[in-house]
Amino acid sequence: MSLLQLDKVTKTFGGLKAVDNVSCTVERGSIVGLIGPNGAGKTTIFNLITGNYRPDQGDIRFEERSVIKLPTHLIVALGIARTFQTIRLFQKLSALENVLAGCHCRMHAGALAAMARLPFQRREERKALELALGELRFVGLGQQADQMAANLSYGNQRLLEIARALATQPRLIILDEPAGGMNDQETAALVELIRSIRDRGVTVLLIEHDMSLVMKVCEQIVVVEYGSKIAEGDPAAIKQNPRVIEAYLGTDEE
Amino acid sequence: MKTRRSLIYVLICGILVVLPVFLNAYWVDVLNNVGLYAILALSLNVILGYAGMFHMGHAAFYAIGAYTTAILNTTYHIPVLWLMPLSGLVAGFFALIVARPIIHLRGDYLLIVTIGMVEIVRIALINNVFGITGGANGIFGIARPEFFGFRIRQPHEFFYLIWAFMAVTIYLFHRLENSRFGRALTYLREDDVAAEGSGVNTAHYKLAAFVIGAFWAGMVGTLYAAKMTIIAPESFNFWESVVLFMIVLLGGSGSIPGVILGAFLVVGLPEIFREFATARMMIFGAAMVAMMIFRTEGILPPQPRKYPPVGELLADEAKP
Numbered sequence: 001m002s003l004l005q006l007d008k009v010t011k012t013f014g015g016l017k018a019v020d021n022v023s024c025t026v027e028r029g030s031i032v033g034l035i036g037p038n039g040a041g042k043t044t045i046f047n048l049i050t051g052n053y054r055p056d057q058g059d060i061r062f063e064e065r066s067v068i069k070l071p072t073h074l075i076v077a078l079g080i081a082r083t084f085q086t087i088r089l090f091q092k093l094s095a096l097e098n099v100l101a102g103c104h105c106r107m108h109a110g111a112l113a114a115m116a117r118l119p120f121q122r123r124e125e126r127k128a129l130e131l132a133l134g135e136l137r138f139v140g141l142g143q144q145a146d147q148m149a150a151n152l153s154y155g156n157q158r159l160l161e162i163a164r165a166l167a168t169q170p171r172l173i174i175l176d177e178p179a180g181g182m183n184d185q186e187t188a189a190l191v192e193l194i195r196s197i198r199d200r201g202v203t204v205l206l207i208e209h210d211m212s213l214v215m216k217v218c219e220q221i222v223v224v225e226y227g228s229k230i231a232e233g234d235p236a237a238i239k240q241n242p243r244v245i246e247a248y249l250g251t252d253e254e
Numbered sequence: 255m256k257t258r259r260s261l262i263y264v265l266i267c268g269i270l271v272v273l274p275v276f277l278n279a280y281w282v283d284v285l286n287n288v289g290l291y292a293i294l295a296l297s298l299n300v301i302l303g304y305a306g307m308f309h310m311g312h313a314a315f316y317a318i319g320a321y322t323t324a325i326l327n328t329t330y331h332i333p334v335l336w337l338m339p340l341s342g343l344v345a346g347f348f349a350l351i352v353a354r355p356i357i358h359l360r361g362d363y364l365l366i367v368t369i370g371m372v373e374i375v376r377i378a379l380i381n382n383v384f385g386i387t388g389g390a391n392g393i394f395g396i397a398r399p400e401f402f403g404f405r406i407r408q409p410h411e412f413f414y415l416i417w418a419f420m421a422v423t424i425y426l427f428h429r430l431e432n433s434r435f436g437r438a439l440t441y442l443r444e445d446d447v448a449a450e451g452s453g454v455n456t457a458h459y460k461l462a463a464f465v466i467g468a469f470w471a472g473m474v475g476t477l478y479a480a481k482m483t484i485i486a487p488e489s490f491n492f493w494e495s496v497v498l499f500m501i502v503l504l505g506g507s508g509s510i511p512g513v514i515l516g517a518f519l520v521v522g523l524p525e526i527f528r529e530f531a532t533a534r535m536m537i538f539g540a541a542m543v544a545m546m547i548f549r550t551e552g553i554l555p556p557q558p559r560k561y562p563p564v565g566e567l568l569a570d571e572a573k574p
Contacts, residue, residue, distance in 0.1 A: 084448070088445055096561060102452050104434060110434075111435045111462060
């Protein structure tokens with residue numbers, strides 16, 4: 001049984017078929033890459049999985065459960081966390097508070113518990129703080145906990161988004177161009193981070209333009225062009241696939 | 255730094271406790287008005303400051319609380335203070351119904367709808383809906399609050415009632431601010447797409463902010479009705495909502511000390527400069543313009559939340 005299953009998913013915006021009849025599966029414990037030229041519909045697929053858009057046709061199942069009618073926050077609670085292509089942190093809040101946002105869906109205290117400051121609420125707050133700090137250290141931002149998110153470097157802001165996503169305790173994490181804006185050293189560290197996320201038992205699905213990163217870290221690659229899936233397979237097979245070479249890597253062999 | 259801040263707060267509290275002894279009834283009443291506006295603005299602050307929703311119809315919730323108290327007290331003679339939570343509930347329930355279809359609106363769109371809401375409530379009250387609101391004349395003969403057989407009637411007695419309620423409000427809202435609930439409101443103010451994507455049920459929290467704000471405004475409505483003993487629709491017009499909006503923005507939206515300072519400046523200061531009554535609005539307008547240019551966050555913007563030092567948590571983790 002695969003963790004995530006897209007079944008003939010179609011999404012149109014006006015006359016444009018952004019995603020056309022795409023089917024694919026993500027196996028538990030794997031690192032899957034989603035690649036394709038600009039405007040191929042990769043981010044739209046992510047937005048469909050996380051409930052930001054509703055598919056026009058087809059079904060998306062997470063752990064055998066259809067998620068297409070659920071609001072985003074419930075999909076997060078089910079175990080799918082994401083980062084954004086254009087960084088969407090809470091810029092004016094500290095790194096720690098950004099990660100605490102991820103802890104939110106695993107906590108229960110409401111307004112009344114907060115006003116009465118019940119014992120369970122205080123325990124929960126403390127546990128969330130420890131968990132948030134643990135995730136910050138996991139991505140290597142332990143020292144920056146008190147810094148305002150806006151003051152972090154671009155690469156560190158991407159890491160902070162990953163920490164916030166991990167704090168939701170997901171089973172599937174979806175990374176939208178995690179290496180965007182990172183230098184070579186940061187990208188190398190990111191490869192290690194993605195592997196250690198998988199080693200924690202979290203399945204990884206990522207969009208990335210950095211081909212060397214994708215080939216290095218992904219075990220399974222799905223290629224889309226003009227909203228349709230054109231190839232699927234392991235990195236070695238994708239590199240050989242003539243359609244992929246033509247559509248994406250270019251026809252000019254040097 | 256922290257001790258100096260708390261010292262200032264203790265000093266202000268001390269001054270407030272003894273102040274009525276030195277002031278005549280007129281000035282105590284001014285302070286009572288400042289207190290009522292401050293609590294109202296604190297309740298608006300939950301919606302406008304914490305959650306960042308442009309709500310300019312807060313007087314509607316205040317009106318509903320005041321009218322609930324007035325109607326139930328004059329017809330069924332239920333003691334006023336007992337009606338406080340009930341008025342809050344009625345106002346909160348009203349907010350639940352009217353806010354539900356409009357909370358997904360953003361910024362200026364929400365602003366326009368809430369202005370419409372406060373006008374509808376005022377006009378409904380003037381038109382004597384259900385024949386119970388007394389029309390344009392309003393309702394009179396509301397009883398004074400009684401506290402264990404002690405009847406509150408003098409301005410300085412009201413002063414302690416209002417400012418004690420203020421203390422309770424500050425205490426509870428401060429806790430609310432520093433909790434999962436308060437953080438959720440901050441997240442949706444900063445970026446509601448990111449908040450939803452991090453697992454925060456944004457629609458629920460927007461609605462909850464409205465209900466809590468309305469509940470508190472309803473309770474202040476009870477205090478107002480009991481203090482005036484007569485209420486009329488004109489006390490809850492659009493201008494009142496604008497004043498509350500101004501208090502929150504001027505003082506510092508999202509900041510409890512800021513909002514209270516804002517109430518002193520917007521409601522208290524004009525009383526001190528009564529001689530310049532004609533120039534008052536001009537000075538106010540100029541002050542608002544200057545604020546919006548030079549200090550958009552308000553006079554006392556909110557402080558970042560405090561968490562136990564990181565080192566302390568690390569040490570704790572190493573122990574077991």
